[in-house]
Amino acid sequence: MLVSLALLALGVLTAVVAPRLLPRADWAEREPVVALWVWQCVVAMVLLSFALSMTFSAAAAWQAVRGPVFASAPSAVIEAYELGTNRPWSAVLAVLLAAGGLWSGAMLGREIGQARTRRKQRRCELLVRAPLLPGEEVSGSGRLVVLEGERADAWWLPGGTPRLVITTAALRRLKGRQLDAVLAHEQGHARARHDWLLHCGEALAGGFPGVPVFAAFRGEMHRLVELAADDVASRRFGRLTVALALVELNEDRGVFGPGPAPDGDLPQRVNRLLTAAPRLSPGHRLRLTAAASLVPVIPVLVAFVPALTALP
Template sequence: MMVPVALLLLGALTAAVTPRVLARADWPDREPVVALWVWQCAVATVLLCCALSMALSAAAAWQEVRGHLFAPAPRPVVEAYALGTTGGGWAAAIAVALALGGVWSAAMLVREVARARTRRSHRKAELRVRAPKLPGEESGRGRLVVLEGERPDAWWLPGSTPRLVVTTAALRRLKGRQLDAVLAHEMGHAQARHDWLRHCSAALAIGFPQIRVFEAFRDEMHRLVELAADDTASRRFGRLTTALALVELNEGRGVFGPCPTTDAQVPQRVNRLLTPPDRLTPSHRLRLTAAAALVPVIPVVVALVPGLRALG
């Protein structure tokens, strides 16, 4: 029973340390793509710790599970884990609790995806009403849809037939390459599949509101994907052009001024774009990416230590 407990402690430590470390770091806003990767690796580590602990706890509690899990393993390896000797009741309780947590996580993800599909269906229905197919128009419509609207806006509508929607007010307000920057921003979301990051992070945060790392994961996903999309647009059309496009789109929404009413992140994004970039060196980014990729390997190593010792 020592290995499952060690895995749970490792998962708890990762969940407690990750938000604090990343909150104190000064590089995530400069390197949002790397920060997104670090967050995903940290959350994957927590989930992997729980999954491995559940498997070993179930093997300790029930002979049938042990037989399947350690079927190809030699006898010394099985004996090294000391499964089924003590703590059978605790092992069963841990395995059942973690299994229920896994089922609940899957249910929350399914619910979040279903809600997203419902919202997307409503927006597509509204799109068909506001931009109906004209007589003689071909069934295969383009990916760009222009809507009549007094509010400047642009958004990406994912799905089997994805659409990039922009209002006529946005076309009137955006000057020169600003429209291209806005469209590149939305395309950046689509190409990186940021919608799935939002679904997964929201499912974990809603399913386990008492676990701080999942709440922080959701909040940071919403913030970092916008910064990453801003960088995608600024690399093609310039930081000033992208910043001006954000201002033009959001100026009438009350987000600027001493008391912003909605989406207070927009002024921060504009200030970030107007500040000279201070990116990390390529070697530093590579080291951070590699270090984050190694973190999920730690629980696997912890789970294999007794067996490796028995074989060695």
């Protein structure tokens, strides 16, 4: 069945070409939220292409699948999809793609389980380092936790009772609006649920390390969510304030010195904030968002081509 092979080829082509084209977009750093949406739509297109290819291959191979899928379809449509010609590769392709789908689900489940375990461990560590007061309950404790520490740091701990954690060293280093900017940055992660994007990226890249689009998706998610959170904070407190806060938090880690740094993206983030490139116009952002939203529709249109040509 040619439509199944066409969908498979579309998914493979997108998985190879998209990681080479999308990083070249000069607007991504100016509009990280739009870039996040574009990457999600591209990955959705790849996954949908493979899912539809699996469906049509299974329909061609087994009557048990063909019946429910094409129950109300006219005979001309069924003939257009060549469902009566049972080729051996149809069953093989359907099984392989189904196994890939089950593996993706298993990897996502594993990633979520590991993330929950890590969060539980970090919450236990928080209780050790910042024990509850007599009569205080965990569910009723505040969302802001201050830890005694000599290293300036701040992070958001997601979960059922999300917490914003900051060390006393960060409180000493950050002055006034800089502290507010750091808190706004972490709250930006929480409101946008960036942790779910990171989980999906880790699951796909970990489950299919040889697929370029999934590896690029993971890397871009880590980079773009930080840029998006930087923009959330800078809209409230200014780009210069956010840049100075990043420098104050990380200057002792060797990030801004010569040679390789443990977090090489930080200098680029600070430089991006200081250069203050103008945002795209609202109309341009709307067009990019709308165009990206249509990307997952492409495999659906390919899947319906034989049916549309068969109908009078």
